Amino acid sequence: MSGAGFILAINFVVAGLLAAAFMAVALYDAKLTAARWFALSYGLGMAYFGVEFMIYALGSNTPAIVFSFAIVLAGMAQFNVGLAQKYSVQNPRTTMAATFIVSVVVCTLIQDLPRTSFWRMLAYQAPYFAMQLIGVWIVGFSRARGRLDTVLLVVLSASALQFLSKPFLMVLAGGTGASAQDYLKTNYALFSQTLATIFAIGVALLMLVIMARDILADVTSKSETDTLSGLYNRGGFERRASKAMEDALRQGMPVSLVIADLDHFKAVNDTFGHASGDRVIQAFAGFLKSAAGGRQVAARLGGEEFAIILPGSNLIAARLFAEGARSSFSSLPIEGLPADRRFTASFGVAELLRLESLSGLMRRADEALYAAKKDGRDCVRVARPAEVMPGTAIGRVR
Structure with missing residues (x-):
């Protein structure tokens, strides 16, 4: 297995663990509906890595590549839904739906361009940037932000920018391979998958810490509140x-x-x-x-x-x-x-x-x-x- 393939396998396991962690939070407190959306998001991440393995093992075609692309974009959209619920911001579902539909169409159209094309890669990565930017807007628009939430905002912003950096990374790393099946054998795939792992884990861990903070604050508040009067005890x-x-x-x-x-x-x-x-x-x-x-x-x-x-x-x-x-x-x-x-x-x-x-x-x-x-x-x-x-x-x- 190539280095990128190994990273892909790690990503599959990590996505599963993070999906399980968020589901555990959702089961702990049914009111934390955002955790269910986060779990779904990382569950879709597992599906993406599974599809990538199938492309690597069985070969690729345009529908498979577009499907793989759509899964990631859908997972990011689900994460944004969770962010909107967590931060009590109106869910920008119309904007996300339009972004998703246009992006899938564009992804289909660019498949005939050379894989070494800078503009092809930019068109492929820009929708990820746009969807992540919606998440940045959701957290930034929230009025209830503490230090950890500000850190999350910064990490989400960096994660969005890393998608725009990938066309340049592709040029520096020598391309993405002659075919989608060769992708995992390239240095670009190794660097790209590693970046994805770092930001996916960073965002997820920050969100888990933020939710743990909120749960602890809620438990503390309940322990210090008189049930009958609603005042402090x-x-x-x-x-x-x-x-x-x-x-x-x-x-x-x-x-x-x-x-x-x-x-x-x-x-x-x-x-x-x-x-x-x-x-x-x-x-x-x-x-x-x-x-x-x-x-x-x-x-x-x-x-x-x-x-x-x-x-x-x-x-x-x-x-x-x-x-x-x-x-x-x-x-x-x-x-x-x-x-x-x-x-x-x-x-x-x-x-x-x-x-x-x-x-x-x-x-x-x-x-x-x-x-x-x-x-x-x-x-x-x-x-x-x-x-x-x-x-x-x-x-x-x-």
Whole structure:
């Protein structure tokens, strides 16, 4: 077997492994429909390499060559469909269908040109470039791009350009052989197949890493989210509140915390049932979520207790926020409960002191909340700015 034939065999195995890997991801989470398209794409890659082996072993004709070309182009199109689903970009199916049809026609027409023709090779490779460029456009058009997604964009761009480099590579490597059957015996085939392997594996591995990142982020988010309210749970709140405090302090901004507790919540459950109590929790959580800005972090700490961290807000601003929330919620009707019945909440407010930890801030806000409960509920109380001695705060924010 020639060197190019060996690379072709490796590509066949690698395409199968990548198709299996993407299918495993799709089976892990049925919502990841993009993974199924990626698996189909690399499955078509296996079919392409199988056809190339048949051409090498049994000889070639125009239909076989065009069929081989069409399989690769179809596989790239399926990969683009997966990219569109992954990045929530409208699927450019019309553009891809037109590219596919025109390309197959052109591929058929150029078969009578000499195999050593530069323009024949350019016409053969340009559709691959165009189809890959559509994938570049899909990722580039996405608004939700992180560092890995940017790396993918760069690799896809390089992969697209390598198709345009192949006519020049053919000239430098001495041609593609006298016939399609001789192709795998040429140096050009060795270089071309190696380039294809590098980019196919690079793109696939990057996509697998990106999907693994998204799965991990989703698992983390679910583990830190309270199912009933849709807000963060205590663990998620503490992690994000600590980060928000660090960012605010680094920028020299104040940070305040508001802790709220629904009033007479046990009576709500006893009178109207636990399902109605859940609706009250969901209504208050929805209210907090809509009131929270981009940097603010809201959570359900447990039971009927909630918290929201307010970066950039001093004690006065935080108290105004709490007063507005108290007044608005007390006039909010709850779906499924008597129209004339209103529910209230008590609030405790504290501003972060120098060298104070999140636990210390939460303790003082809790004390203010206790004072609000003691003073008759449905009110806001502010924590006293007790001194915090250097060296005593646990897990202080620097």
